[in-house]
Amino acid sequence: MIDKIFFNLTRFSALLILVIVAWIFVVLFNHSLEAMRTFGLDFITQDEWAPNLDKFGAYAAILGSVISTTLAMLLAVPIAIGVAIFLSEIAHDKVKSFFGISVELLAAIPSVIYGMWGLFYFVPILRDIFGGMGIGLLAAGIVLAIMILPFMAAVTRDAMNTTPDILKESAYALGGTQWDVIKDVIIPYAKAGIIGSLILALGRAIGETMAVTFVMGNVHHVPGSILDPTTSIPVTLANEFTEADSSLYFSSLFGLALTLLVMSFVVIAIAKFYFLRKARRA
């Protein structure tokens, strides 16, 4: 009797996850129907976002999301790989544990604080160097890069550490240098895991809101350069959700949310089910 109840309770809780995920998709889809019907494909190809005219084209926001995360990846990936190599192949034990703690520290800082730091300390520097407002895609890309760096470096290091010692030693035994071993043995061996880790970090970066909201500008137009203020999907949602005053406006925002969810779902699923699963099997 109690056994049965307990079993059903656990099963209900487990199924609830599936229900919630499905529900999220359904709700976002239903609420964005109006925008989809009204604008069709224009919703993602037009960049005019004019609430007063009830015209909503998400192109600028989508582009902003894509470019800011791409920039963040371009900046973070080489450094993260460098850090991962440092941690797995160069650093002594003490340095390793010091670094490990530092990474935990960084991971513990809420992303809103990265944004705040970016706005008050990093944007002024960009302004001094490049002129203009300082806020925009470059600032967003850099803050985002800093924010995903620890996570990215940690998972990349973990992937590299799966290379068996004996395999590395075999390359050293043939007269290889550390770099030879890294590029010829470790990276090829852990390739799937490394790529998976990097893409997983990308998946997180796409949905990151608070770190970029401060430094993006929230201006709905396609920027002339990465130094101009613009917007991205999460930034638009964060700034406008509570201000929406027409049902089409709301629907358009839900359309943005759905777009973001699909983007991140696809990216994360590719990372987890293609690369990381392949890495685990190897």
Added chain:
Amino acid sequence: MTAVQKRIFINKLALIFSTLSAIIALAFLFWILGVLVMKGMSALNWNIFIYEGAPPGYMESGLKHALVGQLILVGLATGIGVPLGILAGTYLSEYGKNSRLAHTIRDISDIMMSAPSIVIGAFVYAVIVMPMGHFSAWAGAIALAIIMIPIILRTTDDMLQLVPGTLREAAFALGAPKYKVIKDVVYRGAKAGILTGVLLGIARVGGETAPLLFTSFNDNFFTTDLNAAMPSLTVTIFNYAISPYEDWQQLGWAAAFILSMFILGLNILGRVILFAGKRK
């Protein structure tokens, strides 16, 4: 230069690059941490814990409202998310095991763990805030709970699976029903691990801002009404930081400092428990 000398040279370059990367990463870390600690400490004072929010320029303004709101929100979320997460994890580890359904749930939950939290906020807005017609602490707590469940589920699943099967069999052999075996043997064996998972889950949602923006919204005044908008540290940081007022920005830094310490503390506590559990 011979081929070997060239390789040695390239090796040096690569090692230098890699060490430099680490130094750059550390430099940013200490920059951010340094700013957080300096600004936060200098803005800290007793008023913060005594007074609630006030218009800019008032001396008697503090963060009491946001501190209490944060605790309420995270507490409610924990109350909802932890039991559900643990029960779901129990299903996966003890009943579902390697079944198709169990794997599907694991996979979906894994993806959910990295899904954009602002989207969860939009979802909760649509299913709770819109029908109710106003923001509420409940809505915020539910959004946080949805983010928390996959984390708790995953650690529970992992930790329960670490409990050796022979232990379960021994209990079954004594004639105990399954729920008793799980409760008395499996949970007990995995206690430290689950507790760690719970603490890390709380730490994770404790730092979330985006899902609260349009669920619990914000309020500059002290409230314990769960059916009304509720202030939180994170949203307060956001609002104060983007405000043009110097004294609000100061409060924002203080809030950021307090929040970070809270989350760091949870992280450390979680790891200490796990470590102590492992040693046993």
Added chain:
Amino acid sequence: MASIIDIKDECALHVRDFEFTYKGALAPSLKKVTMPIAKHSITALIGPSGCGKTTLLRSFNRMHDLYPGNTYAGEIEFEGRNILTPKEDLIHLRTKIGMIFQKPTAFPMSIFDNVAYGMRLQGIKNKTELNDRVEKALKDAAIWKEVSDRLKQDANGLSGGQQQRLCIARAIAVEPEVLLFDEPTSALDPISTQGIEKLVIELKERVSIIIVTHNMQQAARVSDYTGFMYLGELIELGQTEELFVTPKEKLTQEYITGKFG
């Protein structure tokens, strides 16, 4: 105390008063080991688990240097110099003293690239030279027939025994003076083991070989000299037949008759 044979012929390596301590360990894992290794012959190292065989073997190509904090004293002479000095060129040393591991360690690349790897590291780029030397190494390692038609395929598709022979091919392709084998057949089936043993015997014409083994029959089958180690010491080094038939030390006697270990 220890009974160490005096090798009349030229020595490939000469270990003298060698001591080795792992990082953080309280006691040395090797104590005052003195051991000549005869050129162009096979020296087997036997002894119970944990006696220091692997530790000694990995000292010859300074593998221990990959992990900082280990300390050693004494000397190992190779080509007229002590290779334990800090100024020793490890890259050069390791191309002269190759190593085969307990498990096959095919790199994640094609069969051809595996064998060519060491040569490429030395800067050999010439296609025909590489092709010729890869073919020769594979033939010498008795695996050419099995892989000649799939050189471009991933080496991890080979069987364990084939992979181990591939690793031997890879090691001999750079034409080392000495080859170190650490229980090279412990992960293989009896047929593959036979193949490797045969190969090792053939190789001694060109290289000097040191082989660690847990299997006394194997030591007896392949080696010319056998060293028996116990608790970090070399108890006895002698010609294989003598050591197994008329051991000079009581400990050796007890070990080979299966009293312990």
